[in-house]
Amino acid sequence: MxxxxxxxxxxxxxxxxxxxxxxxxxxxxxxxxxxxxxxxxxxxxxxxxxxxxxxxxxxxxxxxxxxxxxxxxxxxxxxxxxxxxxxxxxxxxxxxxxxxxRHPDPYIVFVIVEICSIFSSGAFASFWHNSAVLKAYTIFLSAVPWAPGGSKFCRNPTPPAGVIFY
Incomplete structure (x- = not known):
């Protein structure tokens, strides 16, 4: 048991x-x-x-x-x-x-990449990397829609130089 x-x-x-x-x-x-x-x-x-x-x-x-x-x-x-x-x-x-x-034709922000890549090598490298000129130029083009590549570029072409409207 x-x-x-x-x-x-x-x-x-x-x-x-x-x-x-x-x-x-x-x-x-x-x-x-x-x-x-x-x-x-x-x-x-x-x-x-x-x-x-x-x-x-x-x-x-x-x-x-x-x-x-x-x-x-x-x-x-x-x-x-x-x-x-x-x-x-x-x-x-x-x-x-x-x-x-959304706007049908929005402003396109344009930034220069080619210039940065072209001048980033060789003798211009130190100048362009340290230069405020490139920064200012890039900021200018990215802020202005009527610059080349912007959405307003050539939208209203300017009249010929001899024609003046009053």
Whole structure:
């Protein structure tokens, strides 16, 4: 009788050990799956934040100064939304609205890259890299839409030199 009881105790002990191992394995699996889901969640949130930042900057550039506050209020109204699908839907709606109201022929910012690459080697390298002339020239061309490459370049050609309109 004692041997049977002892055998039952041993068998119960083995069952308890098996259950403990299963629980430990399940806990490890949960931790691993939660780590993966947490990583996926954080990656998706980072992508959403980047999309919102880019959208806000584009919209702010196209908005007149007096409407910048209204634009900021629209972005701030949905600042505390935490559901990922809702955020994606809001971003898609905002991008569609932005594309709908965007100017059909926006100003093109023109920056000289060729000059920088041409004069960045050889004897001119130190002059051009340290020169305020190149910086001023680049800023001038990037700020003026009627410069070559800008969206207003040759849109309204100037009249001939001998013709004067009053």
């Amino acid at each position: 004692e041997k049977k009881e002892e055998a039952k105790r041993c068998e119960l002990g083995r069952e308890i050990e098996k259950q403990k191992r299963r629980l430990i394995e399940r806990e490890r699996e949960r931790e691993m799956s939660s780590a993966v889901s947490t990583t996926a969640y954080l990656a998706r949130r980072a992508a959403q934040k980047e999309r919102v930042r880019i959208l806000y900057r584009r919209a702010l550039k196209d908005t007149l100064n007096w409407a910048a506050d209204d634009l900021r209020e629209k972005f701030e109204a949905n600042k505390h939304v935490s559901d990922l699908d809702t955020i994606d839907r809001l971003i898609d709606n905002a991008e569609a609205t932005y594309n709908n109201f």
